[in-house]
Amino acid sequence: MVASLVIGIIFLVAGLGLRYWINRRKFYRPTPMGAEGFSSYESSVFIKLIEKIGKWVAYALIIFGLLSLWVYSREKKEDKEQQNVKIQKPV
Numbered sequence: 001m002v003a004s005l006v007i008g009i010i011f012l013v014a015g016l017g018l019r020y021w022i023n024r025r026k027f028y029r030p031t032p033m034g035a036e037g038f039s040s041y042e043s044s045v046f047i048k049l050i051e052k053i054g055k056w057v058a059y060a061l062i063i064f065g066l067l068s069l070w071v072y073s074r075e076k077k078e079d080k081e082q083q084n085v086k087i088q089k090p091v
Contacts, residue, residue, distance in 0.1 A: 012065030018058040
């Protein structure tokens with residue numbers, strides 16, 4: 001039960017961190033003239049491709065983290081309901 005909480009938090013933070021890092025790199029890339037500064041055409045294509053893949057990986061991490069947190073909340077709710085049933089059981 002606690003594992004899904006830990007995994008959810010780790011994946012959520014990793015996904016948000018990856019999105020932040022990619023967007024920060026994109027923000028600081030343009031030169032003062034407004035053009036993006038790449039050393040060659042190949043590096044431009046490669047970096048943009050890696051950033052697109054990284055964004056999709058970040059989205060997947062965020063979704064998986066949220067799903068893990070949702071599973072944790074459902075498990076906790078079911079555990080609490082089972083404890084209430086045990087307490088209310090007549091002797």
